[in-house]
Amino acid sequence: MLDRNASALALDSATAAARADTVLEARGLKKEFHGFVAVAGVDLSVRRGSIHALIGPNGAGKTTVFNLLTRFIAPTAGRINFEGEDITSELPAALARRGIVRSFQISAIFPHLSVHENIRIALQQRIVSPLRFWGGGEAVSKLEPRTSDVLEQFELENVAHLRAGELAYGQKRTLELATTVATDPKLMLLDEPTQGLGHEDVDRITDLIKRVAAGRTVLMVEHNMRMVARIADRISVLRRGEKIAEGSYDEVSVDPQVVEAYLGSRARRREQTP
Amino acid sequence: MRQSSVLLVGLAIAGVVAPLSGLYPLFLMKCLAFALFAAAFNFFTGYVGLLSIGHAAFFGMGAYVTGHAAKIWGFPTELALATSLGAGAVLGLVIGGMAIRRQGIYFAMITLAMAQMIYFFCVQAPFTGAEDGLQRIPRGTLLGVFDLGNDMALYGVVLVLALAAVWALQRIMEAPFGHVLLAIRDNEARAISLGYDVKSYKLAAFVLSAAVAGLAGGLKALTLGLASLPDVHWTQSGAVILMCLLGGLGTPLGPIIGAILVVTLEGKLASMGAVQIGPLAIDFSTKVPIVIGLIFMCCVLLFRKGIVGEFIAAVERQSAQRRNGRPA
Incomplete structure (x- = not known):
């Protein structure tokens, strides 16, 4: 009896420790647009201090997940926790004041x-x-x-x-990152921070993100695999609104489903353009 | 020197010189009232970027409330004017509270609909005098000492109040609050994502704008001794939009210039009477809306940024060219 209690206690403290380690946690996140399921029950947990990347082919629902997490759109179902508190029904500006600050795909300045x-x-x-x-x-x-x-x-x-x-485009993206960091956020959500940038700018922004991520948590949507491989600690792969894999770059890149999702779509494209 | 200080000094000089140059104080006071109305409208629509087609409600209600307070309740002049400010603010809170969550055309339509309700309320309500309006509103005295029956004395009061209000609006735009408004106009989603409660900011700006529009109505009622239905009619909302577009929406000075131009033009046309142009005898005093409409069309087609707006754009183009080293 005592033994069972002790193990239950140990389990509790283990989950509590895991929770304390998790900044943002989404459970069963779902979004339907007039019958079209953009996000179909995604679970996501972002560890404190990590750089977490959200990748996937076009239309996988990455940006929708972003909009759900920052409450720019309301989820059809699911719950979102930030530092152990339920924030599912909070307003976007209130979330920003809690320390969840996002950037946008098109430079937000x-x-x-x-x-x-x-x-x-x-x-x-x-x-x-x-x-x-x-x-x-x-x-x-x-x-x-x-x-x-x-x-x-x-x-x-x-x-x-x-x-x-x-400003030049690269500088606009830098400024956007600067304003995001200026608010001293606990969690930064970056929506394709290197989109539309030339090679040099990609490297510069990547370094900047790596630098400002120190002491913070970053969740980003990103297409540039080289960049993801370089700085992401953990990667979640979305496909058609579902999470198909999660792990480090090395784990994810050899996952058969991920390979199929990326190569499959490429193969199909080849068929379409003879 | 701050832009607001420059504006204040410039307008004060113009305000002192104008009556000395032989312009009628009554005409000048009408100009001031409408200039303040336009500045109030500009504060919201020009800087927040949402079109209100309901500002006549605040202007007209300000006029009625001041008229009623001065004439029926026998309030001293200062208090009667203060009530117009309060009436504008309260009405602004009610209408703004309902409309502010909407964007673009929906916002404009809600303000128009609410203003129309206020108009029909004023047609029916006993305190407005219906078709006759409130006439012979007493001007009273300033602080119980100076008789405002004298046009120049009243002009002084109207000038000081109008300048103070225009300065205050400009000063608010230069304060951190105003910067947030500009940021929201520039990129609302980004402002939200930085933690700004944009709806509250917009509502606060709307209430401030409505309060000052109410004061403008109060000044107009006191000046002309009349508060009547045209003050609350939607055409008054249209007129203030025209004034701002003509002078330059979103610029500090544009609405004031636009208002003076429109008021002057209306006065000139009304006193013109019938003019023989070839075989046609045109009575311009009845054609004011047509002339104003034509001017509006020219404004939209030829100088969209308004007089002051185009001027600022031209200056910026010049300096940009100079910076790039190209000949101007």
């Missing part, structure tokens, strides 16, 4: 504001409120050193005064 202002907007979130429409300039000007730090860290000092919309 404020094009008409300067680079400097872009960073400051990210930093001042904690200070301003909708009811504090008068003043607040002094409090925000105290953020100036931190703004300079971020600009420096991302090598954006030289373009700080330019309108963000005027």
Whole structure:
């Protein structure tokens, strides 16, 4: 009797430890769009301090999973836990204030504001409120050193005064990453951070992500396998809304289902274009 | 120097010079009231990027409330004007609260529908005087001392209040709050993902805009001694959109210039009477909407950013060319 209790206790503490290690956990995440199942019951757990990549062929539901996790769209079914708390029904802005900050597939910047202002907007979130429409300039000007730090860290000092919309594409993506990091998030969700970038920029952004990921957790959707292989600790592979494999790059890359998902679609494409 | 300070000083100089140059104070006060109305509208639609077709509700209700408070309740002038500010804010909270969750055309339609309800309420409600409106609204005194029956005395009060309100709106845009509004207009999804509660920000901006529009209505009622149905009619919402587009939506000075142009034009056309053009005798005093409509068409076709907007764009083009080393 005592023995069984002790083992139950041991089991409990083991799961508790696993939970503490897990920042974000999704169970049975499902999304239907008018009968089309985009995400069909995905389980996902993201370990604290890891870089976790979400990969899969086009239309696998990666971005939808992202939108579900950040509550930009509401799941049809399933639960999402962040640091042990149920966040399934929270609003996206509230999630951001909890420390889950996402980026977007198309570079998410404020094009008409300067680079400097872009960073400051990210930093001042904690200070301003909708009811504090008068003043607040002094409090925000105290953020100036931190703004300079971020600009420096991302090598954006030289373009700080330019309108963000005027930046080159690679710099826009850098700025986006900078504003995401500026909010000091616990969990960063990056939606295809290297999409549309040239080789040099891919390497630069990859290094940047690796650097800023220190002490944080990153979940990213990414197409560039070389980049995923380089920095991801753990990879989940989605296909047609379902998770078909999970593990390190070496494990996942030899998984027959994954090989089939990637090569299969390539083989089909070859058939279609004789 | 801050843009708001430059704006304040510039407008103050213009406001002092204008009556000295022989313009009628009554006409100037009407210009000021509509300029403030346009500035209020611009604060929301220009900076938040959502089109309100219901601002006449705030303007008209401000006029009615001030008129009623001054005439029936016998409020002192300062308090009567304060009620217009409050009425605009409360109405803005109600209408904005319902509309702010919607985007684009849906937002515009809800504000229009709500403003129409307010209009029909004003047609029926006893305190508005229905078709007659509230007439002979007393101007009262300033602080119980200065008689505002004198046009110049009232002009001084209207000028100070209008300038203070325009300055305050501009100052808010320069504060962190205003930067958040611009960020939301630029990329709403990103603002949300950075943790901003964008709906609350939009609503706060809408309430501020409605409150100032109410004050503009109150100033208009006090100036002309009249609050009537045209003030709440949807055409008034249309007029303020035109003023802003003409002058430059989303610029600090544009709406003010647009409002002065439209008010001046209306006054000129109305006093023109019948004009013989070839075989046609055209009575321009009855053709104000046609002329305004034609101007609107030209504005949309030829200078979409408005007078001030096009000017700013031209200056930016120049400086961009200079930066790139190409000859201007």
